[in-house]
Amino acid sequence: MTGAPSPWVIEHAALFGKSGRVLDLACGSGRHAIWLAGQGYMVDAVDRDPEAIAGLQGMANVNAGIADLEAGNWPATDQRYDGIVVSRYLFRPLLSVLPQMLNPGGVLIYETFMVGNELYGRPSNPDYLLRPDELKSVYAPLLEIRAFEQGKVEEPVPAVMQRICAIKSHYSR
Numbered sequence: 059m060t061g062a063p064s065p066w067v068i069e070h071a072a073l074f075g076k077s078g079r080v081l082d083l084a085c086g087s088g089r090h091a092i093w094l095a096g097q098g099y100m101v102d103a104v105d106r107d108p109e110a111i112a113g114l115q116g117m118a119n120v121n122a123g124i125a126d127l128e129a130g131n132w133p134a135t136d137q138r139y140d141g142i143v144v145s146r147y148l149f150r151p152l153l154s155v156l157p158q159m160l161n162p163g164g165v166l167i168y169e170t171f172m173v174g175n176e177l178y179g180r181p182s183n184p185d186y187l188l189r190p191d192e193l194k195s196v197y198a199p200l201l202e203i204r205a206f207e208q209g210k211v212e213e214p215v216p217a218v219m220q221r222i223c224a225i226k227s228h229y230s231r
Contacts, residue, residue, distance in 0.1 A: 061214070063093040064145055066169050070205065070223040071141065073165045074099065078140030081159065084127060084147035089115045090107070094143070095119035127152060129213055133159065144168045148186050153193075157200040160226040166201060167223050168193055174218035193222040201226055 059208055067090055074080060082091040082103045086109050091103035098208040106126045114122035123158045125132045128149050138161045148170045156166055173189055176182035194206050201224035 061087075061089050064169060065213075065221075066145055066221050067145065068093070069095065069165050070167045071143075071205065073223065073225065074141035075163075078161075079137070080143065081137075081139045083142060083144045083152075083156075085114075085150075086110050086146075088117075088120070089124070089162075090143045090145060091120050091122075091231050092117070094141075099141070102139075105130075106113045127190065139164055141167065144170070146170055148188060153196050154200075155166040155199070157226055161202075162226055162228045164226045165204075165223065166197070166226075169219055169221040172218050172220040174210070178216045178218065188220045192203075193220050197222060197224045200224075 071094065072216050077098055078097045080094050080101050082094065082101055085103040085105045088103050091101045091114060094101045095117060103111060103120055103122045104115050104125050106124065108124050111122045114120050116176050139159055140161055141164060142156055142159060171181055172229060173187045175187055181187060190208065194203060197203060203222065203224050205223040207219065211217055211219050
């Protein structure tokens with residue numbers, strides 16, 4: 059049905075707390091949404107591909123929605139989250155929107171491909187590859203960085219990735 063959840067997501071999801079509402083953004087077939095729902099979270103799983111998220115329809119603790127994140131009409135609500143997961147997706151105009159969607163104390167877990175990945179396959183277009191330290195430079199002024207890493211990974215396949223886990227201050231609005 060879907061692949062295993064990312065070890066980065068599993069490692070840092072404990073920061074979401076015992077319960078809460080989590081957004082799985084550009085969820086694809088929902089590997090993270092399924093895992094998070096199984097951990098007791100209420101998950102909003104959003105993707106533009108209705109076929110990809112079809113398996114999430116009617117699943118307990120999962121609200122699967124179809125939205126074109128790049129069309130400019132998303133997010134359509136003022137919903138706030140205790141956690142946001144983004145994995146293997148990059149649309150730079152959304153980077154600065156995500157902290158606004160977090161509740162105070164909310165956690166952003168983000169991982170995607172970066173420059174250098176073109177040596178290993180797709181994506182290879184620089185528009186879809188983070189620059190070195192890009193997530194850190196975007197989120198350091200907005201969130202408290204808990205973990206950051208970048209570079210080559212071997213699992214599940216060789217790739218060049220950048221990953222961040224960051225928390226919105228309880229003093230933020």
